Amino acid sequence: MEIKKDILWRAYLCFIGMGVFAVAILGKVFFIQQVEGDKWRSLADSLHTSFMDLDADRGTIYSEEGRMLSTSIPYFDLRIDFKADGLQDPKKSIFKDNIDSLSYYLANLFRDRTAAQYKKMLSEGFKDKDRYFLLKRDIRFDEYQAVRNFPMFRLGRNKGGLIAETKNKRINPFKLLANRTIGLARENAQNVGLERTYDSSLSGVTGKRLMRRIAGGTYMPVEGYDIEPENGKDIITTLDVNMQDIAENALMKMMIQNEAQHGTCILMEVKTGKIKAIANLGRQKDGSYWEDMNYALMVGEPGSTFKVATMIAIMEDGYANTNTLVDLNYGRWPINRRVVYDSEPHHLTTVTVKRAFERSSNVAMAKLAYQFYYKKPNEFAAHLKKLRLDQFTGIDLVGEGRPNIPTTASKHWSAVTLPWMAFGYNVLQSPLQTAMLYNAVANNGKMMKPYLVNSIMEYGQPIRQFEPVVLNDSICSARTLAQLRDMLEGVVLNGTAVKLQTPYYRFAGKTGTALVANGNRGYADKIYQSSFAGYFPAEDPQYTCVVVIKNKPHAAKFYGGTVAGPVFREVADKLYALAIQKPRSLEGNTSLDTLMAMKGGKGSEWRSVARTLKLPFEGALTASNWVNADIKNNKLTFSPVKTAPGVVPDVKGMGLKDALYLLENAGLRVVIKGAGKVNTQSIQGGSPVGKEQTIVIELG
Template structure:
């Protein structure tokens, strides 16, 4: 750049010759130079303003474009970017078939300490011990002062406890929001629901994962955001479940039983309307599992699915149904029943002497081991095993519980001739009450295989394999009806509802081998109403003893049957079954059955 001098020599000399003041030339040049500098600064400022305006315009345009794109897209919950794995905190509800909540989520808080921010750890520990009595103040003080920077104090606290901690005024005590699993009905359906616990935990969230029951079996589904928060709808009916559990608990205490279980199932769909196992627990405060001893002593043990028992004379129904289906016998076929039946070194006897021979119907009504074993000899081991396999007795049930695979039936090492005879009347093969319920439902379903399920609407009606002919199934149900009207289940009659069923009393095996002399598993498997079968109820009592008479009575007819009859009487109206009008109490051997 060429710089013009403020006092040009030529102009100075010319001005002096004319008598002018040379300083005026310098002042003029200073003024002109200032004007040119100001002009340059103005043009530079204008350029910067234009550039800034351009950037602001582009920014507003980008914001407008993004807002338009968001307005035109589907709404999506924002996600927090993190270097670690995401914690899925939301978990879907679980409801019964009518939409009533069985498991849901509750917003709560955790309590943790940032020890570097604490002012008085010793005082804080003393105050926390007053709020949470299970905390040891001395141990907590040591933990807060041992140099760690972070520590969990409580994984979840109530609003009242949170306010009390606030009142301590300690800046190092902080809260983290999280969801916890809540079971509003307490122990109701505890073995079906199972329970949940915290999995991956962060300061501001924690994932809830299932540990047992349907909570674990459907854990992935319940945590999947793709389901849009839709609840898992179970086949249970909350009202029926509550009634079954109340009556089962009363019956267990009345019969002095160690434990009890009941399964109430729809005949045509296999949907389980109620499943109870006692003793039970509260899934809100799930107890620790037993580390030694008998698993059935734990309240966590689901007797309906995990309990594998010899189910006694309830199995006689299957031998008779198969023989009818094969055309080997008819309902009035006479079978020798004089005992004992000798097979090699084994002898088979009846509980009472039932005479030289009885019809097939009376064999079931009187519950003759000898007569059933003779029918089994007609069938043979191979055909018997195939039939029971098709009924589901050789594999665990496929019900949607994480415990289901552990309920594997106990089968004989070799399905020999003698095994075939003892299995025909319920000894030598152990299965769960749920196995038995599914098999009875198959007979009540016209012989078509029923698969038990806990999910409402999971399978269509009549989708199973035809295991036995409808005619044989109908004849078997008619015989089961006679068991209630004039046989071992006479206390199972319920006014207005025609009940069919079969009792089973099996000696309880010792853990060391052999059987107890005075301990039994008593079972009553029933179908109602028998004219149009809708439901199957299997009720089992562990070590029952009925003591109202001069001698203790342990058979199912005296223990399981009366309890099951009361369950049917109470739940049938809840299930929408109208009682049959005009049915009078039946007189059985001079005793009139009366129901209050």
Template sequence: MSSSNPLRGKLMILLVFILFLPVAIAVQVLRIQIIDGRDFRSLWSEQTLDELPIKAERGQIVDRKGRLLATNFVETKVAIDPKAPGMTPDLVDSVAFKLAQYTQTSASDYIQKIRSTIASPRYVVLERSAPVMAVDHLRSLNLRGIILEESYKRRYPFNELSAHLLGFVNHNGFGMTGLEKTYDAMLRGRDGAQQVRRNRNGEITAYVGAPQRLPEHGITLETTIDGNIQAIVEEEIRRGMKRWSAKGVTAIVMNPKSGEIVAMANVPTFNPNAPATSPTPARRNRAIADMIEPGSTFKLVTAIAAVEQRKVRFDEIFDTPEDGRQLVYGQMLRDHDPLGTLSFTEVFSKSSNIATAEIAMRVEPRDFYQYARALGYGSPTHIDLPNEMPGRLQKPYEWSKVTLPWMSIGYEVQATPLQVLQSYAAFANGGEMMKPFVVKRSLDWNGKVINETTPTRIRQVAQPETIQKLLPVFEDVLADSGTAEQAAIEGLQIAGKTGTAQKYTNGGYGTSNYYASFAGFFPSRDPMYAMMILVDEPRGVIYGGWTAGTIFRHIAERIRGVDRALDKVPFIPQEDTLRRQVFEGALAITPDFVGQTREEAERFLRDLDLSFDIGGKGDRILRQEPVAGQRMNLDQPMKLWVGSMNASEVALEVPELRGLSMKQATNTLMASGFEVQKVGSGTIYAQFPLPGERLRTGYAVTIRGKTRDLGTSIQSDRSSAMIQTVGGLP
């Protein structure tokens, strides 16, 4: 008996457990279903809910006339689930055959891909970007096993056009360069979301009443770019690069009155639709990212500083050495050719490095530095493009003794092409510098203006009077004797300056690699366009006037063809040397009026607004004071004496020409009615007939010229050995 009691007790415990277990389960079920049911159902609902993004469409970029430069297209990925309900092997093969009708892939390749997929047999990607007609056909089949996934992809309709301005996006749609990077957040917008449910197998199902957050599409950028002019610029710089066998060419066109960038281009370039196919250097916007020594285009700073500080007179004459070389602080400074005696205007129109350095050395270093800074050198322009370099302009305490003369001709200073253009745009705009910009307006998806860029004035770089005095000087650069003759266009007034700078490589300035440039604006008296052309390492011809100047002319001629407003700007004929000097308030070379009719002489003098006295009776000028060829004070009246003379008997006195420049002598002889026989160039040292002899009009006067050194010197005790022989280029 006693031995059975423990066993009975264990059985009783087991029986109680068996009897109460269903009760416990029932109580737990009751708690879950009734007491805590609402909370558990809410938790289950939260765990099965998910969100699918609704992609926002990236904003468009258009030119100033609304033409699309960057837009989007819908790319459809085609996948298949061969195990979806209703998908038989025959239907799978049928899908493969239908898709193959629109692509370059065969149906057998699609079938093989489906059957060989092991990793994810229920999601097999057949095409990542299927043709639109293929997508429409597959969608019409209405098969659950066909998966069509749409996404937005960036597209640049004109391929390379404006590539460096626009930039490109990466595979995730984020801007990498250009406007795409600067305005990335605004262009991307904000994605929306669609709420869905997922079952325990991860399958997604929609449900009625599911909340949805609509996407906020990106803004549209309306730029200052003119698509027509941009295309012209890109075509011409490609031609220029090929013609001069150059390493690269950069061009910028700007509205000097507002700062709007009308065009900006570089070659080599790239296709933003496939940026990885081009090397990294081709994707760099060299117009704002490359710092160069600007060469003679920097002489604008020297001219403004010297005139504004009254360190030079417009009637001043500069004598350059006979061999075109000058030792400056122990370093050899060269002109591109021996230039002889030069007027102030000719110093810049013929681009004399020696005379420019002489002028600059009259200006205090701190003043010269301030003018360079005022003209934008040494600081970024803050254009709305990424990766802009600030340039390099040393402070005066960092200068060596040779810095000022060499900086005056564009060395020991670095600038981007845009900085050079900005300085000339300020010159064109009466000395008022404007901030350059590319985006004019931003608009929402409905076309409503969100923001509009207002042209921003930066500073006044010089007095308007200084600008007006210098304008004829830089117009003369495009005259027959100027360094930019190749940039001149008949009927269109242009002002500007050439530049040809040796490239600093391997610790020194070589003699084979150059930057050739031309910066200018037109029409010069009412500027609408300012333009900078930079040619990197041209071959054959290295000078800026020939290379960059020619490209400038071709672009300007074509802009004139598309912008009819240029034809409405009145053309003021290019004045001769005397007329220019009169406008500048200088002393002029007296023309020869002897032999001319009274009416001709009066008309000429009145046109120049010169005072004069005429004595005697008759219809021909017999005598004059000052005599022809002498310097004339424009504040004193010209005296003429008239008498009678038959036209067939006109024999004029040959003027004194010795000591004049070849150009001045030629103008004097032609004004007197003589033909000119020129021998050599530079300063006139001999003539035939001799001064004072009489010669009939129409006969030739022979003049002989040569360069001469009249002792112009620059103290060599202010020398430094910082730079080797540099210069000699216009």
């Protein structure tokens, strides 16, 4: 019996001991989770670090004259580290002493909360010891500058706890102008336009930042562990803001007036192939117009502007010339159970080819093509292919539509394909291809590749430049070319564009009016595409301009000469006044509105800049020397400027203030031309200084 009691006593004792031990474990678990939970979770989170991408500053896109077309501006997210050393120091009361005034300033700046609401919000963050408290998103740079000087924040990050995260937003300062061609840099969608084509140059090289995970699953940066990004390069386009504005406004005026569906206006420099303006407008649901698509690159049946290609083929083969006679059949010609109609009614019969072209006769073009090529249609197609009408233009934009010149091997070839091709149907061409062809006619037969970018710049210096490219030295013989230009001038003097002529200058071109199919409804809705392609001035062409407008169904006004022609005329009038009567350099201005352009100056000032911004540099920088600055291998590189007494200093590359200081101290009188940094000086650096000598410096 005693043995049994002894065993039970021991068993009870073990059971009680195990129970006490279990209660102790549960108590400890509760204490760790509920009392010390935040501490251990924060400590656990602090052990998790990872590198996150730091986006480089995207390069800027400029017009040819140096105006910003697309650029990035900084925006900031503001956060507060309420566990910053200064805010948690028990010997100080920084938060308590500054909360009222800080709340007042924040409320006064942002005006989205009252001072009392800001105080409550900040107090809650301080109470929770939030290490990454979100104060404000997407504030501007000027607002950030103001916030940095607010009470508490002016003490710095370690004492005031302010954390600023920079991010860039892409903006187009001119908004509508060439918006689709310049493109958009979008975060969650594919870029378009030049932003897409030159994305690798504009985007730069991504950097890295070490981030530590803190309570709540958020991350905050670890100081001193950044791999700085390499900023993107700048793009200098061929676009001219003034010309783009003229083209955009002229097109917009007609689009609104005719309630058109969409339209494009292309302006091309004859000698080079540079695209100086490219306007694209589409009608939105609310009736307004916007640059929604690049209609200049979209293919369709061009209509009568294609007749230039037909005439090149016929005249090159020697089948006809401008004096050859053709019967217009009063504007109606039955062929293979179809009927060819002239778009504008008339009562003409036998006329010359030139007169038929001036009247834009479909019957004449169809008859000529059928008469000479019906047994060998592929020979006609070969002429068109020689004109590169079956190839992409090669412009530096993604999304160019695929052109099509059918042959007898084509799936949809029929007995009427050839005659309809002659006046611009059954072929697919983009307005840009039409511009390239007409530009070749204006350029004495030399076909130029259209392009949009002059150069790629880094720190204000070109690292890649684009030159004009000749695609075809001669699209036809000189004899054919002379006849073509005569006919194109005749269209304006005596033909379908006679109402567009002006007494101040001559221009040449061709109208086009094409009936457009509307999906399954076919041609029942009577939707017409109006076009005009030409160049000016006729005697010495400087610019080629193509206008294509797709009208609304059953539009009262739809002929090319009355819809597209006036847009061409307005563009030509204004450019003739601005650019041709007052010639100016068409070279791009490399003095851009950018902080990346380097200027020479005093060594001590450059040393201060480099050290403050923590920029790597090489070269001697002292209080007494003057230097020229450059960028090499991602480093600032400085070379000394010789400033010996009695010798003219070399001030090329310096800003005006520094150049004046050196030149006047050398005893020279200075005449200044231009603005920016010094490009040239009339007296070479190192020359002896003469008595009362004058030096001219040109800035740019």
